[in-house]
Amino acid sequence: MIDETIAAIATAPGEAGIGIVRISGDIAVHILDKIFKSKLGKSALEIPSRVVSYGHIVDRNDNVIDEVLAIIMRKPNSYTKEDVVEIHCHGGIIPVRRIMELVLKNGAVMADPGEFTKRAFLNGRIDLTQAEAVIDVITSKTETGLNAALNQLDGELSKELHSIMDELISILAHIEASIDFPEHDIEEVTQDNIMVAAVKVAATMKNLSDSFEEGKIIRDGLSTAIVGSPNVGKSSLLNMLIKESRAIVTDIPGTTRDIIEEYLNIGGVLVKLIDTAGIRETEDVVEKIGVERTKSAIEEAEVIILVIDASMPLRSEDYEIVELVKGKKVIIAANKIDKGVHEDVNKLIDAQTQGSAIRMSVKEKIGIGELEDKIKDLVYHGQASVSKNKMVTNIRHKDLLDKGLDAATRAIDGLKAGVPIDLLSVDFKEAWRRLGQITGDVVEEDIIKEIFSKFCIGK
Ligand SMILES: Nc1nc2c(ncn2[C@@H]2O[C@H](COP(=O)(O)OP(=O)(O)OP(=O)(O)O)[C@@H](O)[C@H]2O)c(=O)[nH]1
Ligand SMILES: [Mg+2]
Structure with a gap:
């Protein structure tokens, strides 16, 4: 009901410099008046709009709850177009919670998620898209x-x-x-x-x-799955791109079992990078589930980085994966060129009519920048058009x-x-x-x- 006065803790839970309790509705100022003792001895009703007042929050017996700054934004010039009060207290779980309790005791009700913004919409300050x-x-x-x-x-x-x-x-x-x-x-x-x-x-x-094609990527990120046979260096590539030792890397094939997701910013493009379990026939129950997950990740991803071991002859698994990712935007990452490039790999790369391929080495940090550029190109098709404001x-x-x-x-x-x-x-x-x-x-x-x-x- 819109005639209720709502309140919420507006800052994230945890210890911090300040915490903010926010109140909106007809009795917001009245509630502040009951619980706030301003240093200048002013009643909340006399405090002008958008002026910061220093004082204390006190309970009914005048016990000090915290030292605070209080701000009143009277309607209609407020976030919700209603009377809004903000109490800035010390951050930390207890002060914020005690003030919140006091506000509720004095007649406010706990706000639902998004209720302040919902009121801004219902009161006509913003429309739904805003x-x-x-x-x-x-x-x-x-x-x-x-x-x-x-x-x-x-x-x-x-x-x-x-x-x-x-x-x-x-x-x-x-x-x-x-x-x-x-x-x-x-x-x-x-x-x-x-x-x-x-x-x-x-x-x-x-x-x-x-x-929307571009807009979605700007908002949610370009979903990019790193796939390939076991042990080709997929997890090493993820770690290199996000500059963190996030995924476990070993020389044992079948190391990654579960999907690992990380966000990455490549030249302003948000990329959701997904490391997957290497694809192969396996009897191992856990690895099998991992391989199934890889297959769903391929279906959901917008871009595939198909990693192969450049130094070795291609295996039947590699060809199967090439088939599996057909129809997707694919970048072939021929990794481990520090160990040499096999002619199979050269042939596969030369046969690429669509998509693109890079010869690279995570170990020697070769080709990483080129890979990042290729990902970026896929979003902007070679042209930066992010400045479009009607998107x-x-x-x-x-x-x-x-x-x-x-x-x-x-x-x-x-x-x-x-x-x-x-x-x-x-x-x-x-x-x-x-x-x-x-x-x-x-x-x-x-x-x-x-x-x-x-x-x-x-x-
Ligand atoms: N020489 C060389 N070794 C590399 C390179 N990139 C990764 N490796 C090594 O290859 C091995 C496998 O790397 P991972 O990143 O675990 O491979 P993966 O593809 O994630 O393997 P699974 O999770 O088992 O599918 C590790 O010993 C890495 O150090 C590279 O560019 N050159
Ligand atoms: Mg791995």
């Missing part, structure tokens, strides 16, 4: 990802969507007009105008939808855009086939509705609930 961008800002793992999220938070995507929605409304208005005033004989002109507008709308939607990074947006685009395309096909335009308004309305579900203009309780449940408490 609310979703808040999570993306918090969870971003690269500067590129952060910039994309900040653009979305700034309303860049909303602006683009709203301009498409406005176009759709104007198309619908034209249709209405031609139905209401058929005697004006404007049918033909209207049809042409609508066609031009509809094609433009569809093209803009298609552009946005296409930006779709969220799968929910992409799905709805595509549904909207389908509806717009149906309408265009109908126009071409000479279907009477009044029958096409259903499709244009559908396109509008889908975009409205992205921005939150069309509110659906379940979706809203689901979106905000992904937030952390206190945001």
Whole structure:
């Protein structure tokens, strides 16, 4: 219920310099008044907005709980558009928790995850895409990802969507007009105008939808699986790329049994690197499960780094793996060239018509930079276009855009086939509705609930 005053610990649990308790709602200032003794002897009701006050939090018997700074942000100029109070106390589990308890005792209720941001949305300060961008800002793992999220938070995507929605409304208005005033004989002109507008709308939607391929990688990372026969140096490669001794490396084939995932930033590209168990026929139960997991990792990955031992003749396993990864974006990493390069390997590399290959040595640190460049090229197809500020990074947006685009395309096909335009308004309305579900203009309780449940408490 929105008329309740909510409170949460907004900082991460654990020991830290400061901890923040955040309160939002009608009685937020009133609660502060009851528990805060300002050094200047002012009541909270007299403290102006956005001024930092020094003092103490005290319980009902005037026992000091902690020394704090308190800030009031009165509505509507606050994060939630409600009265918001922040109490900055000493970080550490106990002070924050005791203040939180006191706040709850004085009439606030514990906030759900994302409830502050949900209120900002429900009170009309931000739309749904901006609310979703808040999570993306918090969870971003690269500067590129952060910039994309900040653009979305700034309303860049909303602006683009709203301009498409406005176009759709104007198309619908034209249709209405031609139905209401058929005697004006404007049918033909209207049809042409609508066609031009509809094609433009569809093209803009298609552009946005296409930006997702890159947008998804910017947000979630390029999922890249390192696969190959046992003992070729997959785990060594992972460790080298992340500059950490994360995976166990031995000269015993079959060392890696489970999937290991690590994030890595290659020139602004977020890469989710997945080390896998070497693929071979095996009777070992644990290794068998590992090999199965490798196969699912191959299916899910967007890019495969196929590692082979360059110094040896290729084994039947190597050829099987080449088959297994067909259809994926593959980079062949011919490792251990410090021990020589076998002619089989040269042949395999020369036969590569698609994808690319690198001769490298993890041991001697040869070819690592080249491999990183190849991964980066796969994302940007050789051109850096991360600065695009109208980008779709969220799968929910992409799905709805595509549904909207389908509806717009149906309408265009109908126009071409000479279907009477009044029958096409259903499709244009559908396109509008889908975009409205992205921005939150069309509110659906379940979706809203689901979106905000992904937030952390206190945001
Ligand atoms: N000479 C040489 N040895 C290497 C190179 N890279 C890795 N090795 C060695 O090869 C052996 C196997 O390396 P790992 O990284 O464990 O190989 P893996 O592919 O992960 O093996 P599994 O987990 O068993 O599938 C280790 O002894 C590494 O030190 C290289 O470039 N040159
Ligand atoms: Mg390994």
